[in-house]
Amino acid sequence: MRAEIISVGTEILLGEIQDTNSCFLASRLPALGIDLYFISVVGDNFDRLQQTIKQAFQRSDLLLITGGLGPTDDDLTREAIAAVLGERPYVDEALAQALRNLFTSRGLPFPERNLKQAWLIPSATAIPNPRGTAPGWWVEKEGRIIVALPGPPHEMEPMWEEEVAPRLRKRAQGQVLVTRTLKTIGLGEGQVDEMLSDLARSSNPTLAVYAKPDGVYVRLAAKAMGEGIAWDLIRPVEEEVRQRLGPHIWGVDDESLEGVVGRLLKERALTLAVMESFTGGLLANTITDVPGSSTYFLAGYVAYQPEAKIALGVDPKVIEMHGVVSPEVAAAMAQAARQRAGAHIGIGTTGVAGPDPLEGKPPGTSHIGLDFLGNIRTTSYQFYQGRLAAKRRGVTVALALLWRALTGRL
Template identity: 40%
Template sequence: MKATILNVGTELLVGSTLNTHSYYISQKLHEIGVGVLYHAVVGDNPVRLEDMIGYYYDTSDLIIATGGLGPTEDDLTKEIFAKWFGVPLYFSEEIREDIEARFRGFGRPMTPNNLRQCYVPEGAEILWNENGTATGFILEKDGKIAILLPGPPRELRPMFEKQVIPWLRQRVSQVLTSRYFKIFGLGESATEDRLSDLFAAQINPTLATYAKTGEVLLRVTASGASDSENQKLLEPMVEEIRSRIGDHIYAERDAELSEVLFELLRDKGLKIALAESCTGGMMADMLVSHSGVSEVFGVSVVAYDNAVKASVLGVPAETLETFGAVSEETARAMSEGISKISGAELCISVTGIAGPDGGTEKKPVGLVYMDLYNSLSREHRTFKQVFTGNRERVRQASAMKAFYEAIQWLKADLTIASKEI
């Protein structure tokens, strides 16, 4: 089955609203073995919408349309698709009762224009909306399928996952199974180079790389009659990938560095503390984006100014004067300082020159020192790197590098057993 995703809405076309639907729906369709041929966006114009339906109706088995199911005059998706499929609209008392009940829950009467949302294309299957008033629909004609979904993501996603995916699964003969690898410290071209013969010979399974900020996502996909059959196809290639680039793989799923670090700390019963200079709180922000992180993270100090490095973290004035704020010695003193404040087992410090100003011949823009300190064994692991790119890129790369090295250390030997010292 081949699909087109057609996003309807002038706000998407002019860039007023970020279009996340194509990304989300494509991922979900891939997981169940539905290939996507096209992404398209059209404004709230009935003539252009009808033209788009005509084009993609001829080239696709399935059109998934988002948006244009609201109560206003420019919400015409349902009407245009009904016209194209050659069916009339009928008024649904069941939908009217559902919308009225929802408005009673809001504590206000239903507005008259919401009655527009009670009309259903004849023969369509109704997709109920648990978070709004716009019902979705599935239409079929001559082997072609159209699925109409509401525009707001909080309405579309539950409808898609709970109703559309099960419906489509029953109609897809092939099953796709994917395994993922998150790779750090090896670029997309270098990853493909190490796996060049696998890429050249790929038939089933297939490989694909996706460059992300500072890292690479590698996807390996098998196609077969069942997930268990696909897993057997995948395993030899998965083992080969591990043997070739395992030193750069930090997760075998599509996860963030901060997420993997949090999970490792939680599983080992360890706590982390941060002392940030050039990253300016970015590392703390990455960690606290994950629910439950308070189990492992309690203290972060942004010591951007040397006076704060000295007064709060206890970095000796002599260290700052002799070696400078951007130095291995200062990084080590910062991590030891946050250790004394927090009592955490793993302490990370970052100090550097994010730019665009402040660099010298000896200490260029992009120079960063990162120190990891095990407060139980009193062991340091310090890393020096010169990152390229703008200020934001240097800060982000520094945070990601520090987290990656922390993950590697935790996987290797920084364990709860250290608490017995």
């Protein structure tokens, strides 16, 4: 089944909102065995909307349209679908009654212009929307399907999951696509490419290598007539990749470094404290994004200035001797964090977040220290793509260092 997504809304074309609906829908189609060939964004303009729907109806089996189902004159999706199919909208009495009841239950008068949200055409049935006033349309004609859903994601996404995906799952006849992503750290993209070059020639599953902010990902994707068969294709290749990259793989699929590290800390009943300079609180913030992190994360300290570091237990002589941006200070910060918080593990970060240099060192100069049960390690690098990216990278490197310690890789 060949699908096409159309997002409707002038505010997307003005760059005022990001069209996140298309990405959501696109990510849901491979597992249904539906191939997506095009995404189009078009404004609240009848002619261009009709033209876009008409073209999609000619070249695709399934049209997923989001937006343009509101009650105003600018909301033209129903009108455009009706025009493309040559059908006339009518007010569905059951839908109209439900809509009137909804307004009454909220103690609001019913605005007559909302009545167009009760429209149907002969080829359409309504898709219930318990979270808003606009039902969707499920349209079937000439062997093709058009699904129209409202634009607000908190209405659209549950309608997709509860109503549309189950119906499409029954219809889609094609091969399903199943993917497995293996996430690594400590190897470059080129290295991984080289280590897996023979496997990358396979066409089912395919193997692709991506560089991401938290390491290099290896993505396996298999197509087959059923999920089980697809997994059978993936399993031996995944096994082989794991053999080759083993010690570098820190997680799979949706896992995050902070989630994996948190699980390891919990399992081993270890506690953690951090002292941050150039990462400015992002390390603590990333660690505490994980639900339940309060059980192992004892304390975070953000100490930009030397005096603040000294007040938290960093030896002023170390700063004097090596400069505040140095591996020695990163180590001292890790140690001070651990001791001050009474934790098993401490992490320290010192560097130059930029944009200006510090102590004559360029932005991107970065030192991470780890005090793991009294054993101290540091890692240093220089890389700069802006202040926020520098903070982000510092956090990834710090979490990766901790992960390596927790898994005996240091």
